[in-house]
Amino acid sequence: MPEVYNWQLGRKMAYLYPEVRPQRQAGAVFDTNKCIACQTCTVACKTTWTSGKGQEYMFWNNVESKPWGSYPLAYDAKILEKLGAQNWDGDVYAGKTIFEAAPEGERVLGYLPNDLDYAYPNKGEDETNTTVDSEKYHLRLPHDAWFFYLPRICNHCTYPACLGACPRTAIFKRPEDGIVLTDEQRCRGYRECVRACPYKKVMYNHVTRISEKCVLCFPAVEKGFLTRCMRTCIGKIRTFGWVNPPEKADPENPLDFLVHVRKVARPLLPQMGTEPNVYYIPPIHVENQRFLRMLFGPGATESVETYRNAMEGNDPELLGVLVLNVASDRIISKFKVQGETATGWDDQGNVVATVPLKEPTMVRPQFDPSVAVYRYNIT
């Protein structure tokens, strides 16, 4: 297999094809600290893309509760167990990727879920990592008992396992934006992609009997708009845009700033080796840092500290880029924080959002003499 460079692993690795990066790569940052698992993203995606017959079980976007939640069931635990020990030597991954660990005769290390695996998208919802036997857990951070929400879509990986596994090149990565798509004319329903994707974001259609996957709402992205799951995010946890490899990082680009400059956002299960392009700001309330490092790589702890620092008011620039999340339905490719506001520009240089770093608040007296009523904070 050709050697390619995976910056998330800090080393070269084997992949099915030579390294060819797109002209630019669509990506996203999800702030797990702000996700409330309202599933608006899930429903937006479902109604847009997967409400046809044969797609009943599909959630190209899902939100699962960690540590126990997963869709399909235990997808992460299963592939992690198959992969064996995943050690890091500092920032360099010392274990094997799913390409390097592929058994003889296989292209990628993987497994094929069955339909029951997909039948419990809410498994583990809101379940804490351990039994809550004291009421004082919530009084300090991080929590001993914790859970957090992990929204997931296709990662539109730089080295997609699905693409590598397809023996007939029916999956392709678009050179113009890095979006990974299945060719619905060419797919023959072998499900090698379903077997290979470690995130299990390629799915088999029961009626058309071929595979489908998240298309990153490419018709919207082509016009400069956010994807459905991003623009409907009421928690405004999502930053969508373009992400460069580290050597080409642009500090004015929101994603590059979060991923490469502040390093507050980390890839999901980078040890798989696919170089996923959706990044996560790890939760700051989780006591078990080892779990976070397993999920988000060795830099997870550093990201937590960086985020805390910003939330304590010490990093207006980081705060600024985060408050621009979903402040517009247009893709922000440049941002700047000036004074107390953050501004975002689109590809054409148009200002698409200006947002205060701190929302103005007003405290009203409890009694309003003008109408002679008492007001409560629920009114």
Next chain:
Amino acid sequence: MTDETVGEKGTREPETGATPIVEGDGKGDGGASSGVTVKELGTEVPGHPNRRKAILGAGVGVAAVAAGAYGLSRLVNEPEATEIDAVYTGGDEVPLQDPDSNLWRDAPSARVVLGPQDVTTPKLPEAAVSAISVRALHDGGMIGFRLEWGVDEESNLTIKTDQFRDGAAVLFASEANAGLRMMGNPAQPVTIVQWKADWQRDVDKGFQDITVAFPNASTDFYPPLVKDAHDAVDVTVPDAYMQANATYRLAGYAADNFQSAIYRVSPVEKLLAQGFGTSATAPTQDASGSGIWTDRGWRVALGKNMKGSDPNEVSLEPGKTYGVAFAVWVGADDNVGARKSPSKIVLKLNVEVAQS
């Protein structure tokens, strides 16, 4: 229907000391265990000829139970074929819709040995079926093959994510070149006809919708289709979507992917290929065939027009020799795509001169 007799079966049973083949055991040519299987073939259909004729006469489909046994046993102890003779039918149509037709007996049975797919990834390290029985006929217009192989379990649904189908394919090449064994190459394109068990079921019973695999399926609605909230799962594909101008909700269907066709008229697909990963549905779909589950395996007839209708299609003429290869997929073993058991060699295909 068939007029084959047990007498023929009897003459083809292994002689003492012979090394028989067990079909579908996944273990290759075998010793003692193979003998057991052969014995089973003989003992499981007591009173074979009369009983079978009676059942067939009554038109009961389960006759295949009996029919399955003799077909497989015939394979045993036959030498490994290196050539296939496609016998001229004398003008009768090649019975592609009737694998049990007595016309097939006009062609000699050839034992084609299958092996692992160990050339390209993903591989099938061990053949799921060790050999198949092949007979070939042509009528000057169509060429057809009858393939028989043993497999324990019928796999004819591909609705669920982990359901794979049984299948078989015949590869036509311009010459018996070993390099063309799997999928040809750019200089020497090959033509493939592939029979699929799930397509056969669609043809026999109508499109197998999701309730076949999920009997208790329930769906409130399928936007933008409006249906009673209780039984939206009953909406028919693709009709309801066509009426609502919403076939885009069935992406593969809307993209005209032949794999996603709903109304099937043939369980056989004609493909063109020029190397690994290049196989594509042929523009003209004139291949046909039919498969019968025999309770012990499959008996499948499949074929295509001898004269090619698509660019790069291999055309066949009486009196000439070509290359032919075979492959079998066992759905219960998750065989799919390259995970198949191909014939170990490219065989010579001798197309008999057409003379009455």
